[in-house]
Amino acid sequence: MDIVYPVGPGDRPWLRHSLRSLVNLPHDRVYVVGELPDWVNPDTATHLPTKQFSHKWQSSQHNLLTAANHPEVSDDFVLMNDDFFVTRPIAEVPTLYRGDLAMVIAEVTRLVGDSEWVRGMRESLRILTSLGIERPRCYAMHVPMVLNKTQLAATIRRNTELRSPGVAATDTRTMYGNLNAIGGSLATDPKSHKWRPAVDTELPFMSSAPSTWGGPFTARIRAAFPQKCAYER
Template structure:
């Protein structure tokens, strides 16, 4: 398969050091063609394609709007890689594999024991949506790693979930398009401490963990050289 475009929804944030180091990690380790920034473009970025958006709704609605735009944009590759600005590839991969998090019921149980709110409600609403489409035991694709996405498949998922306030887009697409994949644990590091899985090629961080934690130190220490997507001196 030829290299795919990377599509990254970016919210308004002046500097966004996570994006800077994510780009460095992708340039070093993740084969791709062009980078498309959907939303806000930090001033230090270079050599990327930019599709500006108004970000006046919730973060979930904003990223859904960004996904619609990406799937309908004629110049973005089909398929493409969908990534967030806090996803890091720590080792070379030949191409991005399809990865999932296991059954939605297990992920739901994990979050039910720890939190509530819009995200968990959206998970349940997406699960019920998939059950109505005949998928009674769906897999979760809500991992913090890049995801290969086909435009037609994602558009079908977005259309099916258009009435949901918080659609779990990755899961809806992965299940309805029956993409399969390999199961891994989520790679998001939530804390500042030194204990996190270093055996995986993939990492993701919370802002505090990136700025003040051991995981951020490891990421910044590995990718010290600017990449082609950074303006010199910025």
């Protein structure tokens, strides 16, 4: 199964260690969709260049649609973000969700207030409930996720058709998981945030944020993956 990284512009030092962490996940080819940092080895990581939009969620959806429409990407692939790390060997990527969507929105709103992420998730909730899904699950986990190309393309088209004017984007992972009834296991999101820099998780994954890239979290990741990998020049 291939691995797809949607990558936006700018310096992304965490991507280097995310690629190194793939030693813990059996996989076939690696695709970098969007921007390609100059230190990534183009002989081992296939670059699919795309147009980048002013809004990162729109760029991300366009990057995913590019992967879904590419004939050489495996029919099922693992979606990785550039700040995801596989912290120990696993045989396959589990399907995980972080709880009832309405409850997750309420929790995040209490922590950070109203935000573009919250508005996008509210739009996801509105669309999903309008389609008859009474209690949608939140799949906005900062962990790898297995996607099917055909189902992904259909999900993104549905997002575009049903999204309200003025809403930049819905959450593709949440829309995909609910529209395709993928099920999964309940888990706590392992992302390190500025309000929760220390991550205590039993999952084989961790995730950083720009605000937490530095200090103890980064030292732990760098110590875990000190050696250059095949995807670096």
